Amino acid sequence: MYSSDLNFTKLSEDLVTLMQPYNIQKMKKLVLLSALSLLCATFLTAQENKTIKEETTLKRVVKKEGDKVVTSETEAKSSEKGAVIVADDGQENQYFREDTKADQQTKTSDEFEVDSENRELVEARKKQQEEELQKSIEAAKAKAEAERKMLEAKEAERLQALEANRKKLEKRGKGVGKLKKKKGN
Numbered sequence: 001m002y003s004s005d006l007n008f009t010k011l012s013e014d015l016v017t018l019m020q021p022y023n024i025q026k027m028k029k030l031v032l033l034s035a036l037s038l039l040c041a042t043f044l045t046a047q048e049n050k051t052i053k054e055e056t057t058l059k060r061v062v063k064k065e066g067d068k069v070v071t072s073e074t075e076a077k078s079s080e081k082g083a084v085i086v087a088d089d090g091q092e093n094q095y096f097r098e099d100t101k102a103d104q105q106t107k108t109s110d111e112f113e114v115d116s117e118n119r120e121l122v123e124a125r126k127k128q129q130e131e132e133l134q135k136s137i138e139a140a141k142a143k144a145e146a147e148r149k150m151l152e153a154k155e156a157e158r159l160q161a162l163e164a165n166r167k168k169l170e171k172r173g174k175g176v177g178k179l180k181k182k183k184g185n
Helices: 003-018 021-046 116-170
Strands: 050-065 068-086 096-114
Antiparallel strands (some): 050 068, 068 096
């Protein structure tokens, strides 16, 4: 015989054992019990009128203080649970009221981190600003020195022009007498 024939015969033997009156009664009871429990559970849950309202608010704040990064998370959770209560008098479109219980929870968590990349960027920026400041100071000193030299040259030129003008005025032509100095000067 082939292996498929063996399986078929074994399957038919199992079917025959299940069909015995004892096993059929057992299966019938099991099916009826499960159908009854499913029906009861459906009726019980169908009669319950509940209201549930939940709100979750998550607030995340990130603060950068130099090389420190502070992350603060606040989670506020508010929930209202209740039941719809209707008078049991069989009327349609009845007025109802709700019994609710409010509950609020707040959870806060803080995390501290050191941002080394940010710290390196800040240090590089400070170093660059210091170098620019030194260059600016040196440029201002060079400009002040150039202006001082220019002013000294102008002053020397003015003194020379003044001296030349004084000599020119002191020199008199022929026949003109010498100037006399006054005693009050």
